[in-house]
Amino acid sequence: MTKNIEALVKQLKDQSYKKYRTKTTSEPILYPVDVFGFHIGNNEKKHSLGGNVIPSYKRIISKGFDEIRREIEFSISKATEQSKIEYGKKMLEKMVECIRICDEYREKVKSNSRLYNALQRVPHKSATTFFEACLFMKICIYFLRTANTEHICLGRFDQYMYPYFINDKNRGVSDEELFETLEAFFVSLNYDGDLYPGIQLGDNGQSMVLGGFDECGNSMYNQLTDMCMDASLELNLIDPKINLRVGKNTPKEVYIKATKLTKQGLGFPQYCNDDVVVPGLIKLGYDAKDAVDYGVAACWEYIPSGCGADIPNMSVMNFPLVVNKVITEKLCNCDSFATFMGCVEKAIAKECDRIVESCCDFQHPEQPLLSMFTDGCIETLTDMWRGAKYKNYGCHGTGIANATDALTAVKQCIFDKKTVSVSQLLEALENNFEGFSDLRSSLRNCSKMGNNDEIADDIATQIMACFSKNMNNKPNGNGGIWRAGTGSAMEYILSAAKCPATADGRKAFEPYSSSFSPSLDVKASGLLSIIQSFTKYDMTEIINGGPLTLEIHDSVLKNDIGIEKTAMLVKLFIDMGGHQLQLNSINRERLLDAQKHPEKHPNLIVRVWGWSGYFNELDKEYQNHIIRRCEYLN
Amino acid sequence: MQGLIFSIEEFSVYDGPGIRTTVFLKGCPLRCSWCHNPEGQSYNKEIVRSPNGCINCNNCINVADIVDGKTVFTDDGIKNCPMGLLRYSGENISSEQLCEKLLKNQNMLQSGGVTFSGGEPLAQSDFLLDCLTKLKGKIHTAIQTSGYCDTQTFKKVVGMADYFLFDLKLADDRLHRKYTGVSNAVILNNFSFLASSGREFVVRIPLIPTVTDSDENICGIVNLLKQSGVNYVELLPYNQMAGAKYKMLCREYRPDFDERVAVKVPERILRKNNVAFKIL
Numbered sequence: 001m002t003k004n005i006e007a008l009v010k011q012l013k014d015q016s017y018k019k020y021r022t023k024t025t026s027e028p029i030l031y032p033v034d035v036f037g038f039h040i041g042n043n044e045k046k047h048s049l050g051g052n053v054i055p056s057y058k059r060i061i062s063k064g065f066d067e068i069r070r071e072i073e074f075s076i077s078k079a080t081e082q083s084k085i086e087y088g089k090k091m092l093e094k095m096v097e098c099i100r101i102c103d104e105y106r107e108k109v110k111s112n113s114r115l116y117n118a119l120q121r122v123p124h125k126s127a128t129t130f131f132e133a134c135l136f137m138k139i140c141i142y143f144l145r146t147a148n149t150e151h152i153c154l155g156r157f158d159q160y161m162y163p164y165f166i167n168d169k170n171r172g173v174s175d176e177e178l179f180e181t182l183e184a185f186f187v188s189l190n191y192d193g194d195l196y197p198g199i200q201l202g203d204n205g206q207s208m209v210l211g212g213f214d215e216c217g218n219s220m221y222n223q224l225t226d227m228c229m230d231a232s233l234e235l236n237l238i239d240p241k242i243n244l245r246v247g248k249n250t251p252k253e254v255y256i257k258a259t260k261l262t263k264q265g266l267g268f269p270q271y272c273n274d275d276v277v278v279p280g281l282i283k284l285g286y287d288a289k290d291a292v293d294y295g296v297a298a299c300w301e302y303i304p305s306g307c308g309a310d311i312p313n314m315s316v317m318n319f320p321l322v323v324n325k326v327i328t329e330k331l332c333n334c335d336s337f338a339t340f341m342g343c344v345e346k347a348i349a350k351e352c353d354r355i356v357e358s359c360c361d362f363q364h365p366e367q368p369l370l371s372m373f374t375d376g377c378i379e380t381l382t383d384m385w386r387g388a389k390y391k392n393y394g395c396h397g398t399g400i401a402n403a404t405d406a407l408t409a410v411k412q413c414i415f416d417k418k419t420v421s422v423s424q425l426l427e428a429l430e431n432n433f434e435g436f437s438d439l440r441s442s443l444r445n446c447s448k449m450g451n452n453d454e455i456a457d458d459i460a461t462q463i464m465a466c467f468s469k470n471m472n473n474k475p476n477g478n479g480g481i482w483r484a485g486t487g488s489a490m491e492y493i494l495s496a497a498k499c500p501a502t503a504d505g506r507k508a509f510e511p512y513s514s515s516f517s518p519s520l521d522v523k524a525s526g527l528l529s530i531i532q533s534f535t536k537y538d539m540t541e542i543i544n545g546g547p548l549t550l551e552i553h554d555s556v557l558k559n560d561i562g563i564e565k566t567a568m569l570v571k572l573f574i575d576m577g578g579h580q581l582q583l584n585s586i587n588r589e590r591l592l593d594a595q596k597h598p599e600k601h602p603n604l605i606v607r608v609w610g611w612s613g614y615f616n617e618l619d620k621e622y623q624n625h626i627i628r629r630c631e632y633l634n
Numbered sequence: 635m636q637g638l639i640f641s642i643e644e645f646s647v648y649d650g651p652g653i654r655t656t657v658f659l660k661g662c663p664l665r666c667s668w669c670h671n672p673e674g675q676s677y678n679k680e681i682v683r684s685p686n687g688c689i690n691c692n693n694c695i696n697v698a699d700i701v702d703g704k705t706v707f708t709d710d711g712i713k714n715c716p717m718g719l720l721r722y723s724g725e726n727i728s729s730e731q732l733c734e735k736l737l738k739n740q741n742m743l744q745s746g747g748v749t750f751s752g753g754e755p756l757a758q759s760d761f762l763l764d765c766l767t768k769l770k771g772k773i774h775t776a777i778q779t780s781g782y783c784d785t786q787t788f789k790k791v792v793g794m795a796d797y798f799l800f801d802l803k804l805a806d807d808r809l810h811r812k813y814t815g816v817s818n819a820v821i822l823n824n825f826s827f828l829a830s831s832g833r834e835f836v837v838r839i840p841l842i843p844t845v846t847d848s849d850e851n852i853c854g855i856v857n858l859l860k861q862s863g864v865n866y867v868e869l870l871p872y873n874q875m876a877g878a879k880y881k882m883l884c885r886e887y888r889p890d891f892d893e894r895v896a897v898k899v900p901e902r903i904l905r906k907n908n909v910a911f912k913i914l
């Protein structure tokens with residue numbers, strides 16, 4: 001790390017920069033140690049008007065604001081509809097304001113000659129160098145954020161920035177210099193995190209999507225991709241969050257480098273499988289060229305780059321709640337498990353209809369700035385939420401594992417072994433298992449999703465298939481369609497807080513597993529079985545996004561052997577058709593939580609010394625030891 | 635045929651090449667002073683208690699048996715623990731069931747395979763051989779062993795398994811007896827057989843402070859390696875977590891060496907003798 005970058009990181013970590021913000025500043029500010037500037041000067045948190053899209057940085061940076069402004073003026077001059085002219089004027093006004101702010105800012109930062117010189121060109125004109133392109137990005141991000149958007153993603157940075165990168169290289173700029181510019185840009189993304197309108201610190205959508213394959217299957221992993229990985233490794237900061245697009249032809253070395261990143265314990269990269277995502281998006285009606293250019297919204301929702309106004313987290317299918325309702329209302333009338341599953345499928349279908357119905361007249365507030373950043377909106381002078389090429393809605397499928405386990409327990413306890421009667425089950429659920437501990441343990445002893453068990457996995461496949469069939473491609477009333485997914489976002493807490501005790505033995509209001517993962521209290525057979533279970537369904541059918549989350553103790557990653565094998569495991573997951581993977585190296589916080597709430601972490605395996613054990617089964621003093629051991633990692 | 639196992643661990647990264655599942659067989663003839671896996675010692679099922687979440691209600695203790703002055707948990711303890719902390723360690727399983735279970739992940743074990751560990755897997759040699767026969771040609775098999783078993787049996791296993799992780803602890807027989815409870819004569823015999831058999835294997839040395847990490851012992855082991863033409867070892871440095879599992883069995887961990895002494899990694903001796911090594 002160079003001295004300059006060290007200074008930037010230091011200023012970030014000691015938070016000394018925050019004192020330069022005020023309540024009244026409406027202009028961007030430059031910090032004492034800075035490279036690109038354009039930090040938010042106003043220390044008040046903004047409310048959010050929505051976002052969750054990938055702007056067309058590629059188009060903006062390659063055109064420049066002057067050109068964008070001319071395009072808007074041209075469209076206005078051609079327009080006949082008054083409403084379009086009005087909207088065009090809003091765009092124009094916004095663009096003129098952005099240009100003015102940049103000009104004023106330039107004059108204020110004269111002392112920083114590099115920045116000053118670059119601002120002579122961008123954002124008026126297109127970027128020519130990598131430095132200008134990064135600065136232009138920073139300018140775009142500044143304006144988008146101050147326009148009250150949220151979760152504005154960085155998209156395929158290594159692709160749209162590559163022309164500037166390679167141009168510099170051809171001009172003789174050294175790799176070292178390019179790397180320093182890149183690192184400075186990465187560090188700058190970590191400033192102002194506290195001003196973000198998101199729920200949790202770090203939940204800011206600054207996701208970057210790297211690598212992947214083009215329409216002909218050629219790898220898009222380039223030198224800039226590699227530098228992004230290296231910068232992330234070296235900086236060890238939470239932004240940008242790295243999403244790595246991989247596929248069956250991704251070489252092992254890429255997985256190994258990515259696993260080294262996992263070792264940092266920040267919870268990324270997250271892996272996206274091109275072999276599943278691209279065909280999945282095409283099935284949902286995306287053009288092939290847009291499908292191969294996919295990225296992720298804030299967390300993991302798959303969206304197109306630059307041309308979409310999809311709302312991938314429009315609604316939630318609360319699977320366990322749906323299953324619970326069928327159990328309480330219909331189970332007593334079912335003479336076989338097949339009949340009962342028929343009722344469950346009907347209920348899922350009905351819930352899909354209800355969700356579609358309830359969202360059909362959703363209105364997003366107008367966003368003229370973000371619309372200029374969305375392909376096609378300037379030509380038609382329409383707001384993106386109506387004018388973008390893709391306006392699809394996503395529905396998370398939350399609690400899939402809990403619902404599956406509940407259904408499996410019904411099958412095994414009520415129908416197969418007949419160890420529990422319907423009335424007993426209903427009474428136990430109603431009483432949140434108070435006084436029914438034996439019954440609860442028989443429910444918990446049934447087959448579970450995540451153990452590579454056919455019974456449970458078939459049930460999971462059945463409910464997911466039903467969800468896909470009844471949700472995918474349904475018109476959303478906004479010129480788009482619906483997409484089913486496996487994500488939960490915050491819903492594994494929020495939806496779960498609405499759900500009483502469930503037949504898998506889960507107590508009322510306890511959280512579900514997050515996204516697409518085994519239920520929390522399931523002692524799974526191991527990582528291989530989990531991967532087997534979570535790759536059985538054809539994931540192209542349920543591609544709104546939502547990762548399988550696996551925890552790996554950082555001690556597994558302590559040397560090359562563990563890193564290489566973890567990389568091989570990820571490759572297996574991808575080759576087996578998994579759609580998305582979030583691999584966590586266990587960190588101290590989680591261990592501390594496991595110490596307080598062992599029941600929440602039954603699968604937490606720690607490598608102790610040439611052997612492994614369940615964290616829960618270690619003595620407190622040994623647990624403390626492990627916690628101490630990983631303290632220096634944080 | 636039935637065997638007794640106490641754990642199956644998927645994706646065990648340090649138990650042989652590639653992605654593997656390790657099966658832990660219960661029972662061991664050695665009593666290494668540094669043993670970290672006391673569950674693996676007894677040939678019988680035992681009830682173990684996870685210490686975390688315990689509310690000290692003593693329900694388990696009140697119904698426990700006292701055998702030779704030691705607390706032994708009972709089935710009633712499992713039933714009575716309000717926190718569900720007691721469980722059986724040790725599961726009787728047939729070789730058919732076990733192999734079926736292992737082969738369910740065959741598609742994921744192509745780069746690696748299955749490792750039998752313990753305890754001492756050779757202590758249940760009939761069961762082990764039965765499993766190896768059933769897995770032959772389907773999946774790569776490895777044996778993690780102390781090498782302590784009669785030579786006839788050892789030869790049979792070498793004939794069946796694909797790979798060995800062979801522990802060499804102490805070169806000196808007197809010390810070997812002192813710290814592990816058994817002589818190393820048969821171990822060294824088996825080792826030279828393995829080395830001349832053409833089977834793939836790796837030698838592992840547990841580095842126990844003041845016991846196995848002494849220059850003398852390392853030189854002794856290096857001599858053994860040289861005699862067998864071995865030029866690579868894996869080192870397992872002692873970690874103070876070794877005693878973590880004893881309390882689960884109501885046992886005390888009392889190693890007869892000072893575990894606070896730092897482990898010496900014998901880099902110099904190994905380098906000088908051209909023995910490559912990796913620290914696990």
Ligand code: SF4
Nearest residue numbers: 688689691692694715
């Ligand atoms: S019964 Fe359970 S909670 Fe009570 S003392 Fe024993 S282990 Fe602890």
